[in-house]
Amino acid sequence: MTETRAFQKIFTKITKITKATCSLNADGIGNEELAIVNGKLAQVVKIIGNEVTLQIFSGTEGIPTDAEVIFMGKPPALKVGDDLGGRFLNAYGRPIDGGPELMGQEREIGGPSVNPVRRKQPSELIATGIAGIDLNNTLVTGQKIPFFADPDQPYNQIMAMVALRAQADKIILGGMGLTNDDYLYFKSVFENAGALERIVAFINTTENPPVERLLVPDMALSAAEYFAVEKKQKVLVLLTDMTLYSDALSIVSNRMDQIPSKDSMPGSLYSDLAKIYEKAVQFPDGGSITIIAVTTISGGDITHAIPDNTGYITEGQLFLRRDTDIGKVIIDPFRSLSRLKQLVIGKKTREDHSQVMNASVRLYADAANAKTKLENGFDLTDYDERTLAFAKGYSDKLLAIDVNVDTDTMLNTAWKLLSDNFAKEEVGMKEELVKKYWPETKE
Amino acid sequence: MQTKGKVYGIISNLVIVNTEGVVAQNEICMINHEGTPLMAEIIKVSGNQAFVQVFESTRGIKVGTDVEFTGGMLEVTLGPGILSRNYDGLQNDLDKMEGVFLRKGDYTYPLEEDKKWSFKPLAAVDDTVTAGSWLGEVTENWMPHKIMVPFKMEESYKVKWLADEGEYLASDKIAVVTCDKGRDHDITMIQKWPVKIPIKAYVNKPRPFKILETGLRMFDTLNPLAEGGTGFIPGPFGCGKTVLQHAISKQAEADMVVIAACGERANEVVEIFSEFPELEDTRTGRKLIERTTIIANTSNMPVAAREASVYTAMTIAEYYRSMGLKILLLADSTSRWAQALREMSNRMEELPGPDAFPMDLPAIISNFYARAGYVELPNGKTGSITFLGTVSPAGGNLKEPVTESTKKAARCFYALSQQRSDSKRYPAIDPTDSYSKYIDYEEVREYMKQNIAPDWHDKVVEAKNYLLRSKEAQEQINILGDDGVPIDYHIVFWKGELVDFIISQQDALDETDRFCPMKKQKFMLYKVLEITDREFEFENFDEVAFWFKKVINVMRQMNFSDFETDDFEKYHNELIEILKEK
């Protein structure tokens, strides 16, 4: 049975139901069009002849074969406007904060990509005060970078801290599978910082159906594009946790009988994630979208398909690790990377930045070797002892995430640690820099 | 009459079309989506159904939509005006598109419609010509651009008429040739060629014999890439594939560089757009952009066009090679292209090979690499395409299908190591695993003998031996402890470290060190080997490390100084003093 209300087609005979999808016979339906099945939001994911397959975001529980299916004739959309500021919304872009409905202009989400020749090369440094970031992995507006963290790391706290220090015009939070506690945490941190007006949040918590999460990044990024393109604002998008997003992708693709590739992830995982992360952009007229994400990993394993594909897409990663020597969380200098740092270090920061950074990390690597020696029961040389002393100071005074100083101070601290523990010849730096910055008196 | 059809099914970017006539594998069709034709390519035919991959988002497409088949395969437009341009994977000129965002079905002309070129005839009336013969030339960014008999013209022809020297549009007739049957053919500066088919307008493809200089010691000295050769760089993310390729695109001694940014980051392409117009080619003093063409299909652009992008790039390279030029083709990353193939193959529910890649992946890769090469043209001139691709192995594991298939096809292997990258030993190319097969070619050895030094090959092998023995010594030291091994082990270890720090490592961000001219490479290698070849006496292992670190430190300063300048000589003298101590 078919009837038509203005632009909407209605059907009532479902032929197939799985955990995440249902199919029915219908004509004239567009790919990726939205529908409402028994009151639940759904999207067309496949059409063969007159059989249309819909993905039901909140799951198919309780859907009867005679459910009413209303096709909306358009893909998912968000109402964008200045009234987004300060709002907490669900994955569908509807208020969850008790406030009024959005009044803005309806905009398709997951829209087209920016023409690469219309981008500008990012060059604006984002200072966070954290040396593990500013000194070793400097961030730039228009960059996309995730935290790689085991689930027990305080990644959401660190992300909130970075966001508040980043001096963005708008902070857009996309929460996927957030615990209710973390959701309330974000809310109160932003409130206490007096930043609420600058925030827009799209929240899917663990209490919401997992497939709904698939909408969150596109919602957040559509809002971001509105502010960055039309208002020329500096927008910071926070996406946490992209691992839970990817898990939702695999649920849908498995239900659709696709051949899974590594770690039961869909073969299209790379393209799916890239479409999200590549929304990060610097526009020539000042607007920008910076994406900081969280990818939780298991036991530090970055070879799993989710962190692996992410690392191939993002412009580096910030790897959180607990350093048992100092009992603090640090940003691991070995596995962390900011690929855009060379656009600003030594240009927006002091000339010695690059060499100090590399020399310190090289010596920190020597300390790691010394540690291995120690663990294997060998005697340490004098040099080994000094690298260990250096590493300890380096972790404590620079890598720990509770450090909050400016970049010059970070550089001075590093020179001090180097000169306290090594001879000039041992640091392997350019002589003119050593001449200029080597602190003269030893302790 | 062109074949028509109607959309029957849509699964992501795979569309099934019911056809009403003859279609061909790889034929291009246009799906008429709400008045905008969207380009798609047939990748499978079954009965009267064509399975097509759409080079655009399929959002909104409906069953029953009209489809028109074009009768041709995916083609590029070849002619003057390709240099310095930024194309997408289907050769649309990105700069000609309007707006900030890419619009579906926005297909732009790849050349310049109303630019006049100064044409100079090279052939003469009554000359016998075949596909690829040079009829004349125009100047494109200071480069002689040959106007050739179109590659599709497979017979032998006589030149009947040739335009006089003068200014012409690319679309103007510049020659008329007559085939044996007496039929006349008009020729303009523009021709088309299907990207999946190699251009074979050459008589011979000899083995490469010259070294293609890149200014990177890890390449030129230790693992040279040959002009017309092939190589690949596999490595986990963040280990330096793109930095290496960019360095080579800036520094390599090539007439033209074609960069295929295949499924990677847009910002990396932006880096080229913004820096190349400013940076100079060290050899010619001209801006780098003048010799560069970019094919950008970044990771957020449609997946099907990603596969096309590497073929588009290769075809453009082949076109310029036929003009007797030295082309460097770079593709970053070929894994993304393989993944695009995998996505389609999975959607078509084909029987998957290892890691769900299509079964014929090894053949596809080796056919592609085979299109590179050094060629002799019918007129006795030569041209070359040197191809260097990157591979992004899942999980950094080199035992995966794309790496393994590529290893069989490419002759140079530059394996990036996570461990070296973690300890910032850049470029993170593993000095012991990596290889160049060219170094053992008779022809290449002869070339090195003539052009670098008679004993060069032996010296390179010697340096590599020091690296290997150092690695072995280090393993022993790690197992037995510093005191558990004779001092000699420490000396062997540190000799290798010297080779590593001074020859293998190179700072891509340092203005001077990033480009090391061949004569400096030679000087440094001999200098390093002069030290490693010596016998040493040390009191204890601490002293070994300290002394070698001093040597490394001062030699690094030499790397950071321009060759044969006062600075360089100053550090060289310091080195001589240090060497006197032992």
Ligand SMILES: Nc1ncnc2c1ncn2[C@@H]1O[C@H](COP(=O)(O)OP(=O)(O)O)[C@@H](O)[C@H]1O
């Ligand atoms: N030769 C090098 N010299 C200095 N830094 C390098 C070098 N190679 C890589 N890096 C650092 O590593 C980062 C990642 O390199 P990139 O080439 O983008 O990796 P990949 O393409 O393998 O993922 C760069 O942004 C840079 O910071």
Ligand SMILES: [Mg+2]
């Ligand atoms: Mg790369």
